[in-house]
Structures are given as structure tokens and as C-alpha cells.
Amino acid sequence: MICQFQRTIKKPITIEGIGLHSGDNVKIKLFPANKNEGINFIKNNVVIPAKIDHAHSFEYSTTLYKDGVSVRTIEHLMAALYFTGIDNVYIELIGEELPILDGSSKGFVEKIKEAGIKTLNEEKLYAVLEEPVKVEIEDKFIMAKPSNEIKITYQANYNNDIIGNKSFTYIPYEKESYEGVYTARTYCFLEEVEYLRKNGLAKGGSLENAVVFHNNQVINEEGLRFEDEPVRHKVLDLIGDLYLLGYPLVAEVYSFKGGHRLNAMLVKTLVENSLFTIKPASEVLNFILNYKEALVG
Numbered sequence: 675m676i677c678q679f680q681r682t683i684k685k686p687i688t689i690e691g692i693g694l695h696s697g698d699n700v701k702i703k704l705f706p707a708n709k710n711e712g713i714n715f716i717k718n719n720v721v722i723p724a725k726i727d728h729a730h731s732f733e734y735s736t737t738l739y740k741d742g743v744s745v746r747t748i749e750h751l752m753a754a755l756y757f758t759g760i761d762n763v764y765i766e767l768i769g770e771e772l773p774i775l776d777g778s779s780k781g782f783v784e785k786i787k788e789a790g791i792k793t794l795n796e797e798k799l800y801a802v803l804e805e806p807v808k809v810e811i812e813d814k815f816i817m818a819k820p821s822n823e824i825k826i827t828y829q830a831n832y833n834n835d836i837i838g839n840k841s842f843t844y845i846p847y848e849k850e851s852y853e854g855v856y857t858a859r860t861y862c863f864l865e866e867v868e869y870l871r872k873n874g875l876a877k878g879g880s881l882e883n884a885v886v887f888h889n890n891q892v893i894n895e896e897g898l899r900f901e902d903e904p905v906r907h908k909v910l911d912l913i914g915d916l917y918l919l920g921y922p923l924v925a926e927v928y929s930f931k932g933g934h935r936l937n938a939m940l941v942k943t944l945v946e947n948s949l950f951t952i953k954p955a956s957e958v959l960n961f962i963l964n965y966k967e968a969l970v971g
Contacts (some may be wrong), residue, residue, distance in 0.1 A: 675758040676824070676846050678955040680798050682706045684790030689782065691773025692749055692858075694884075695735060697877030700769030702751075704789075707762035709796035712920060713755060715745045716766045724752060726918040726941040733932035734870070735771070736915055746771035749934065750860075750912035754782035756917045757856045758791060761798060777827050777859035777883040779910060800958040801950040803925035808941040814931040816940045822925035826916075828908040829930045835890045840902045855913070857899060858906035865886035912937050919944060924958055 687704040707714070713724040720743040722728050728836060730739030735747040745767050755763065757779065775781035806819040829841040843852045862870070862879065864886055871877060881894050892898055898908055908929070916923050916938035923944075929936070945951055 676959065677798050678794045678959060680709050680761040680794040681759045682708075682762040682792050682794060683760065683786060684792045686892055687785050687789045689773060689775075691775050691781075692878040692880075692883065693769060693771040694774035694777075694878050696746075696770045698771075699767055700767070700771060700773050702768070702772055703766040703893075704786075704791065705764040705766070707764050708777075709762060709794040711762045711764075713752070713760070713762070713917075715748070716764055717743050717745055723900045724748065724918060725920050726938060726945055729918055729938050729941075730917070732938055734934070736918075736934045736938070744770075747774065748772055748872050749778045749911050750774070750777075751782050751914070752849070752917045753914035754779040754786060754858060754911055756922065757762050757783055757852055757938050759798075760786065760788065760791070762794065762971065765962050774860075776876060776881045777861075777885070778907070779856040783856050797954050798955040799921050800853050801921040801923050801944070801948050802958060803923060803944070805949050807940070807949055808945075809936060809943055810935055814936055815935070816929045816936055817938065818927045818931045818944075820924045821924070823926070824922070824924055825926045826891050826909055826912060827926075827928045828905055828912060828927070828932070830905045830908065831931050834887075836887055836892070840905045842853070842894060842902055842905045842909055846915065855906050858903045858910055859883070859885050859899065860907055861885040861887065861904045864893065900928055916941060919950075922953065924953075925950075 691701045691702045715722045721739050722738045722740040728738045728740050736749045737744050737746045751772055803818055805821045808817045824846050827843040830837050831839055844855050888892050912929055915923040916954050921943050
């Protein structure tokens with residue numbers, strides 16, 4: 675979401691559901707925050723900023739950790755906050771992880787819009803990439819390069835017919851693009867389920883909150899929301915993890931087979947090497963809008 679001013683929610687929100695990995699009933703409460711307070715999780719009276727410094731574990735989800743307290747499976751809510759332009763909010767967690775809802779960011783986005791969005795009297799800040807960067811693990815990699823627009827692409831490379839080598843590019847000022855990302859559900863292969871549960875994962879997984887594939891078929895009765903839904907969901911995860919930078923990233927990002935661990939590596943590399951400049955929206959929006967006009971012209 676491209677905005678000029680910082681945002682928060684107008685009133686508190688309560689969201690309940692099942693934790694994807696724990697299988698427990700969990701609850702979160704979102705509260706309005708003031709300008710420049712950022713996104714912060716609260717658990718057992720410990721405040722954990724949603725920043726890469728506190729990212730701790732990346733096995734099939736992203737976890738934040740501070741002072742012995744962890745908050746698990748944050749990426750879908752982080753993506754929802756990005757898509758609704760929320761910069762400042764407190765999120766209290768009751769349970770081990772955030773609710774999975776339908777496996778996408780759709781439920782979070784709808785709840786935020788239902789509560790209302792409050793514009794704050796402070797310019798939004800963006801992280802503008804200044805130098806090209808690449809991170810890689812084996813044959814997987816993510817590249818980012820400076821750009822006058824925000825563009826995030828994910829390239830899959832599965833040895834099956836149903837996902838295969840599809841790619842999807844997210845562009846924030848195209849409504850069909852962002853709606854087609856935040857509604858894309860998480861997925862798995864049926865043969866993975868036993869392994870995941872033996873390792874204490876996906877205990878709450880079901881056909882209600884994930885797309886499940888078996889023998890190159892979708893076993894969910896309703897099928898896919900999009901032909902390339904799994905790839906779109908990978909874009910959603912990437913966007914949620916990138917928001918741990920603390921600001922929307924202005925850059926062109928390309929991920930080849932990336933996942934949460936590689937996403938976090940990119941964000942850590944950006945921070946540790948000071949590869950971006952924080953700029954106010956008035957400056958950033960001018961060159962983004964000028965770039966769009968040049969494309970149209």
C-alpha cells in the first residue's frame with residue numbers, strides 16, 4: 675500500500691482462531707498506536723518490536739523472540755498490515771502463535787478495514803534501496819536492486835505439473851495485484867503432513883486453512899482461488915517478512931525458490947550493511963508517481 679501519511683487502526687480488534695502449527699485455540703488483540711511507535715507484539719507483558727533484530731526461527735513460519743518470549747507465525751498479519759498501510763499498532767497475543775484463519779491474509783485485512791483506518795499527522799517513511807544485493811542458500815536466492823518503483827517477484831521451481839515454474843509479480847498500485855496476493859492461501863503436499871506433525875508442526879492444519887496437493891491434484895473441494903495461488907502465497911510471505919525492515923522497501927525484489935529463512939537473510943543484510951536510506955513519503959511518492967507517468971507516456 676502506497677500512502678503519504680502514517681496509519682493506525684481506529685479501534686481495537688479481536689481475532690481468534692486455530693494456530694497452524696500448535697493446533698491450539700489462539701487469540702490476538704490489536705490496539706491503536708501513536709505516530710512513530712511502530713508495530714509491536716505483546717506477550718506475557720513483554721513488548722517485542724516487529725523488527726528483524728528479534729526474528730528467531732524460520733521453520734515453515736517466522737517467529738519473533740525477546741526475553742524468553744516468542745511470537746510465532748507472524749508473516750500473514752505482517753503482510754496484512756503492509757497491505758492496509760498500517761505503520762503503528764500494538765498486537766497482544768494470547769497463545770503460542772497467531773491464528774491461521776483461512777491460510778491467507780484475507781481475514782486480517784477484512785478485520786482491519788472493518789475497524790477502520792486512522793491517518794496520523796506524520797509522514798510515512800520508506801526504506802529506499804541504494805545498492806544491489808543478493809543472498810543465497812544452495813540453489814535458492816533473492817536479489818534486490820534499486821528502482822523507482824516497488825516490484826516483488828517470486829519464481830517457483832517445483833518438479834510437478836500443478837505448480838511447476840510459475841512466477842508472480844506484485845505491484846502495489848494495481849488493485850488486482852495486491853488483492854490477488856493477500857487472498858492467496860498457504861499450501862502443502864499431502865506426503866509432507868506426516869513429517870510436519872512428527873516434528874511438532876502443522877498440528878492445526880486442515881483443508882479449511884491450507885491448500886493441499888496430492889498426485890498433482892488439489893484435494894480441497896473448492897479448488898484453487900487462482901491458477902498460481904501457491905506462488906502468490908510465496909509473494910505474500912515475502913512481503914510479510916520484508917516488513918520486518920520496519921518500513922516498506924522501495925526496490926525491485928526477485929526471489930527464486932526463497933522461503934522465510936532466505937527472506938530474513940535479505941532483511942538482515944540490508945540492515946547490517948546499511949544498504950537503504952530512510953526517506954519521507956513526499957520524496958518517495960514523487961519519484962514513484964513520475965516513474966508511473968513515464969511508463970504510461
